[in-house]
Amino acid sequence: MSKDEKKPNVKSISEEYKYGFKTKEKYKFKSDKGLTEEIVRAISEFKKEPEWMLEFRLKAYRAFKKMPMPWWGNTELLNTVDFENIHYYIKPEKDHKKSWDDVPEEIKETFDKLGIPEVERKFLAGVTAQYESEVVYHSIKKEFEKLGIVFLDMDSALKEYPDLVKKYFGTVIPIHDNKFAALNSAVWSGGSFIYVPKGVKVETPLQAYFRINAQNMGQFERTLIIADEGSDVHYIEGCSAPVYSSDSLHAAVVEVIALKGARIRYSTIQNWSNNVYNLVTKRAVAYENATVEWVDGNIGAKFTMKYPAIFLKGENAHAEVLSVALAGDDQHQDSGAKVFHLAPNTTSRIVSKSISTGTGRASYRGWIKVNKGMKNCKSDVRCDALIFGKSRSDTYPRMEVYEPTTKLTHEATVSKIQEDQLFYLMSRGLSEDEASTMIINGFFEPFTKELPMEYAVEFNRLVSMEMEGSIG
Amino acid sequence: MEIEIKNYPTKKSEDWRYFNLPEEKIKEILKYSEFDNETVFFKKLAEKIEHKKYSEFFKEIDYQNDFFKNLILEYGKFEKVQFEEEENSINEYFILESGKVLSRQIDFTVKPNCKTVLTIFFKPLENSFLNILFNFLVMENAELRLNIILDGEENSLLFFRTNHKLLENAKASVFLLQLANSFTRIETMSNLEKGAEFNRYQTNILNNSSFTDTLFKAFHYGENSKSEINNLSITQDKATSILNGLLFIDEKGKNTKAFQNARNIILSEESYSVSYPQLEILNPDVECSHGTSMHSFEEPQIFYLTSRGIEEKEAKAMILNGYIDFFFKNMDNKIKKYFLDFCHKKIKELTNA
Numbered sequence: 001m002s003k004d005e006k007k008p009n010v011k012s013i014s015e016e017y018k019y020g021f022k023t024k025e026k027y028k029f030k031s032d033k034g035l036t037e038e039i040v041r042a043i044s045e046f047k048k049e050p051e052w053m054l055e056f057r058l059k060a061y062r063a064f065k066k067m068p069m070p071w072w073g074n075t076e077l078l079n080t081v082d083f084e085n086i087h088y089y090i091k092p093e094k095d096h097k098k099s100w101d102d103v104p105e106e107i108k109e110t111f112d113k114l115g116i117p118e119v120e121r122k123f124l125a126g127v128t129a130q131y132e133s134e135v136v137y138h139s140i141k142k143e144f145e146k147l148g149i150v151f152l153d154m155d156s157a158l159k160e161y162p163d164l165v166k167k168y169f170g171t172v173i174p175i176h177d178n179k180f181a182a183l184n185s186a187v188w189s190g191g192s193f194i195y196v197p198k199g200v201k202v203e204t205p206l207q208a209y210f211r212i213n214a215q216n217m218g219q220f221e222r223t224l225i226i227a228d229e230g231s232d233v234h235y236i237e238g239c240s241a242p243v244y245s246s247d248s249l250h251a252a253v254v255e256v257i258a259l260k261g262a263r264i265r266y267s268t269i270q271n272w273s274n275n276v277y278n279l280v281t282k283r284a285v286a287y288e289n290a291t292v293e294w295v296d297g298n299i300g301a302k303f304t305m306k307y308p309a310i311f312l313k314g315e316n317a318h319a320e321v322l323s324v325a326l327a328g329d330d331q332h333q334d335s336g337a338k339v340f341h342l343a344p345n346t347t348s349r350i351v352s353k354s355i356s357t358g359t360g361r362a363s364y365r366g367w368i369k370v371n372k373g374m375k376n377c378k379s380d381v382r383c384d385a386l387i388f389g390k391s392r393s394d395t396y397p398r399m400e401v402y403e404p405t406t407k408l409t410h411e412a413t414v415s416k417i418q419e420d421q422l423f424y425l426m427s428r429g430l431s432e433d434e435a436s437t438m439i440i441n442g443f444f445e446p447f448t449k450e451l452p453m454e455y456a457v458e459f460n461r462l463v464s465m466e467m468e469g470s471i472g
Numbered sequence: 473m474e475i476e477i478k479n480y481p482t483k484k485s486e487d488w489r490y491f492n493l494p495e496e497k498i499k500e501i502l503k504y505s506e507f508d509n510e511t512v513f514f515k516k517l518a519e520k521i522e523h524k525k526y527s528e529f530f531k532e533i534d535y536q537n538d539f540f541k542n543l544i545l546e547y548g549k550f551e552k553v554q555f556e557e558e559e560n561s562i563n564e565y566f567i568l569e570s571g572k573v574l575s576r577q578i579d580f581t582v583k584p585n586c587k588t589v590l591t592i593f594f595k596p597l598e599n600s601f602l603n604i605l606f607n608f609l610v611m612e613n614a615e616l617r618l619n620i621i622l623d624g625e626e627n628s629l630l631f632f633r634t635n636h637k638l639l640e641n642a643k644a645s646v647f648l649l650q651l652a653n654s655f656t657r658i659e660t661m662s663n664l665e666k667g668a669e670f671n672r673y674q675t676n677i678l679n680n681s682s683f684t685d686t687l688f689k690a691f692h693y694g695e696n697s698k699s700e701i702n703n704l705s706i707t708q709d710k711a712t713s714i715l716n717g718l719l720f721i722d723e724k725g726k727n728t729k730a731f732q733n734a735r736n737i738i739l740s741e742e743s744y745s746v747s748y749p750q751l752e753i754l755n756p757d758v759e760c761s762h763g764t765s766m767h768s769f770e771e772p773q774i775f776y777l778t779s780r781g782i783e784e785k786e787a788k789a790m791i792l793n794g795y796i797d798f799f800f801k802n803m804d805n806k807i808k809k810y811f812l813d814f815c816h817k818k819i820k821e822l823t824n825a
Contacts, residue, residue: 372741387756390723395751401766404738410747410764416756 029091033216034084037061040186043089047155047189050162060175060185067179070305073365074332077303081277086218086249088187092131128153128208130190130221144202149233150195151206154222157193164195168226172255172283172311180251181281184220188253191221196231196262205234205267205452210250218249225255227262227290234265236455247302249277256284258292260314265293267451269459272300274331280306288314288343295450298325298333299462307365309338312346319348324447326463327360327391336365336396341377341406351446352383355463356391363394364412372402383412386443437464560588570597570625577605582614582642591619591807596628596654606634610642618646619807621814624654626680633659638668640694647803648674649811650684651818658686666694675704675799677818678711678743689718692725701732704799706792707743708822718750719762725755732762737795739768739822789825 029046031039040061044054069078128135128151135153144151150161158165175185192208210221227233250272258264264284272278278301284292294308310319325333333356339348354362364383385393395412417439425435441448441460448456568574582588596602602624610616616636624630630652636644642665650656662670676684690699705713719730736745749762769788777787796815800808819825 372744385753387753387758389756391756393751393753395749395762397747397749397764399747399764399766400744401736401738401746402744404741404743404768406738406766406768408764408766410749411761412749412751412763413761414751414753415759 029089031087031089033087035061035064035086035088035183035187039088043187043189046089046091047158049158052166053158056170056175057186057188060182061187063175064179064182064186067176067182069179073305073334074303074361074363077277077332078305081247081249081279083183086216088218088220089189090217128192130208130210130219135190140206147200147202148197149200149202150193152193154191154193154224155189157224161193161195164226165193165224168224168255168257170255172257172285173253173281177281180279181253184222184251184253184281187218188220188222190219191223191252191254192225192235192237193223194225194227194233194235196227196233198228199230200228201232202234205236207236207238209238210252216248218251220250221252223252223254224257225264225266226257227259227264229259230261231259232263234267236267236269236452238269238271247275247277250280250301251277252280252282254280254282256282256292258284258286258290258317260287261289262287263291263293265295266308267295267297267455269297269451269455270300270304270306271462274300274302276301278304278306280304282306282308284308284310284319286310286312286314286317286319289316290314291318291320293320294322294337295447296321296323296335296337297447297451297459298323298335299459300331301333302330303332303334305334307336307338307367309340310348311340311342312348313342315343315345317343317346319346321348321350321352322447322450323350323352323364324444325352325354325362325364327354327356327362329358329360332361332363334363334365336363336367338367339369339379341368341370341374341379344373344375344377346374346377348377348379350379350381350383352381353385353444353447354383354393355386355388355440355443356393357388359390361392361394363396366397367400368398368408368410369400370403370406370408374403375405377403377406377408379406379408381408381410383410384443385412385414386440387414387416440464558586560586560590562588562590564590564592566592566594568594568596568600568602568628571599573601573603575603577607579607579609580616581609582611582616584612584614586611587615587617589617589619589804589807591810593621594623594630594632596624596630596652598625599627600625601629603631604633608634608636608644610636610638610644612640612642614639614642616642616644617804618644618648619803619811620646620648621811622648622650622652622656622658623814624652624656626653628652628654630654630656631659632656634661636660636662636670638662638664638670638697640665641667643669645671645802646673647800647807647811648672649814650674650676650678651814652678652684653680653682656682656684658684658688660686660688662688662690662699664690664692664694664697664699666696668694668697670697670699671802672699672701673704673799673802674702675706675796675815676713677706677796677815677822678713679708679818679822681710683712683714685714685716687716689720690730692719692721692728692730695724695726695728697725698729699731702799703732703734704737704795705735705745706737706739706795706819706822707745708739710740710742712744712746714746714748716748716750717762718752719760721753721755721758721760723754726757728755728758728760730758730760734762734764735795736764736766737768737792738766783825785823785825789819789823792819792823 040057044057140151173181175182256264256266286292292310296308298304308321312319319339321337323335323337325335327333337350352364356362368379370377383395387393393414397410399408399410401408417436421439422435448459608616638644664670670690678684701717703715707713715734717732721728732749734747738745745766747764749764751760753760773791774787778784793816800811
């Protein structure tokens with residue numbers, strides 16, 4: 001194929017965005033645009049929540065009103081978030097179902113297109129599907145239920161396990177953490193709740209899928225995962241939204257707690273459409289000998305600010321973050337990771353990979369902190385970026401060490417695809433596009449190899465699609 | 473030609489969002505300084521500082537037009553120096569008396585095809601405040617080699633800032649040794665045009681409660697430019713070393729090579745190090761990297777030396793000296809010896825060797 005015959009440049013990801021379809025809006029309740037105390041009260045009343053949760057929401061609402069927007073990061077984009085132009089709560093027509101057949105037709109159609117029931121049948125232990133503000137479908141395989149694993153949507157968990165929820169809710173990410181965490185705390189709806197009992201190992205992953213369908217919608221799910229002593233769980237989340245001309249907001253809060261000796265892996269493939277602001281707060285706590293792994297892929301959204309954090313609170317705890325980002329035209333992926341070593345002999349490893357292409361911008365923002373007296377901590381950070389076209393790539397790592405026995409290393413590189421690599425492959429008969437795709441897939445390989453195979457294949461396909469024609 | 477440093481692409485506040493200097497530390501510094509009656513302006517601002525945290529205070533500063541700059545403009549002295557001869561070599565030894573305040577801006581121009589070597593030793597004595605701004609204009613094909621030693625005494629306050637404007641194919645190398653026991657802020661901004669090259673080597677050897685806060689930014693505006701920024705920091709007692717760096721590659725900065733390296737050696741439980749090396753790249757045709765490490769002594773290194781009959785403190789001094797000798801390997805031999813003598817003396821003090 002000659003250069004002129006090449007596929008056209010990716011003008012707008014929305015043109016190629018496979019999940020950009022929309023279905024007709026049918027809702028039981030849709031709050032007016034903008035946020036008031038009445039809306040917060042109404043959400044709580046709809047859900048028939050206990051008094052403490054209403055108090056929690058109101059406290060958060062007041063904090064949200066008072067708190068300023070973050071003054072760092074891409075403030076230009078941040079300040080375009082119009083809080084008055086968002087529907088904060090949309091309830092789909094029917095309550096959530098345990099049988100796929102009972103899910104309303106339009107919603108079923110949506111998730112069928114996304115392939116959710118299919119993957120569930122194939123290899124998942126359980127699935128939650130959230131549509132707008134509410135979970136519409138939820139199931140967990142019987143054999144896992146028998147082991148005592150609790151996998152519920154957050155609203156049901158609050159009803160069925162009130163003490164457990166009250167004990168941990170908001171303990172990892174307090175209301176005042178940041179403006180968007182406060183907003184989520186005020187209007188949260190849906191999300192997953194997972195409790196894995198002592199010593200139980202969930203061999204197949206649990207999955208949640210989040211879908212925004214309405215225009216100018218705000219989705220504020222709240223996820224809480226607790227892995228009791230010696231347990232092991234893998235949770236996967238995916239997300240998408242239709243393409244609209246005006247913007248939607250996704251401000252989730254995810255709290256993850258790994259008790260003594262537990263292991264939690266949290267994988268995300270964020271593939272929101274190009275008109276979604278994805279401003280998410282994710283944080284985990286790892287106690288003695290526990291391991292928390294964030295595997296975080298960011299492909300979609302107009303603007304992402306996401307820095308999964310891990311507080312290593314117990315001795316020998318381990319943190320692992322694997323983060324990849326692909327910023328295409330008009331996208332800004334501001335992602336990264338934070339690890340705080342708050343106990344001795346803790347270790348952490350961060351690998352960040354990003355590609356920016358077209359007019360996109362990819363930023364890595366990280367923070368490693370080792371507190372005084374926390375002996376023999378080790379941390380290794382590695383950021384690699386590939387840069388194409390008229391895009392921009394930034395790295396903002398921060399390292400703070402208050403303990404002399406620490407060993408910390410950080411490395412970052414930014415470059416385009418090396419010509420000798422291209423030459424090597426092209427001299428063996430590959431076209432420039434094929435060679436570039438191969439190099440890019442290899443670049444993301446540390447990430448994809450950590451995903452279940454079905455996801456890895458889909459991820460590579462998405463990356464190839466977005467990179468089409470942008471090289472050479 | 474007027475020196476023009478372009479606006480900084482990073483938001484001012486981003487440089488400081490993580491850093492706080494405790495209020496009592498600022499008060500401590502101010503308490504000891506005796507300002508001249510005529511520096512009313514400074515006094516006014518000094519009062520303000522006392523009530524604000526350091527970070528907040530800096531958030532409002534435009535680096536090129538901040539209060540320290542204004543201090544120079546209003547009460548300081550200007551000096552203009554121009555080198556027109558092919559080779560120049562200047563050595564200065566500068567002592568600021570105890571309790572005195574001095575603000576000075578010095579504009580240097582190195583004419584095309586000239587080479588200048590400038591070596592300056594700054595020693596502000598106890599309780600003094602030294603506020604220095606150097607503007608270096610290095611013209612086409614010219615070369616500047618700058619060797620600086622900062623050795624402030626306890627409770628002195630030292631603001632040392634250099635701006636470099638490198639025109640086509642100009643070259644600048646900066647070797648900076650920071651031994652001060654004071655609160656020190658070091659800023660280096662460099663602006664690189666086509667084919668320019670900027671190399672910077674800074675070593676901080678800090679003990680007691682000295683606080684060194686370094687900011688550097690290299691802006692690559694022309695193609696084929698190159699920068700290499702290296703930092704080595706050794707902290708003992710209650711010393712603090714902060715490094716905040718940015719390599720910025722403009723859209724026009726085709727075929728740029730830019731590298732930063734930082735090694736932080738933390739020797740005591742009370743000392744600490746913070747590194748914030750940043751990259752902002754707007755052109756795909758680049759080779760950029762940065763690396764940072766933070767650690768103390770490696771056990772095998774100490775074991776290797778002590779097993780050969782060397783005392784532990786001697787061994788530690790040898791290791792540190794090794795890092796430093798290697799770090800300054802690119803210096804001119806004559807000046808290197810002068811630098812290393814200072815370093816070795818200070819290392820001896822740190823390790824009690």
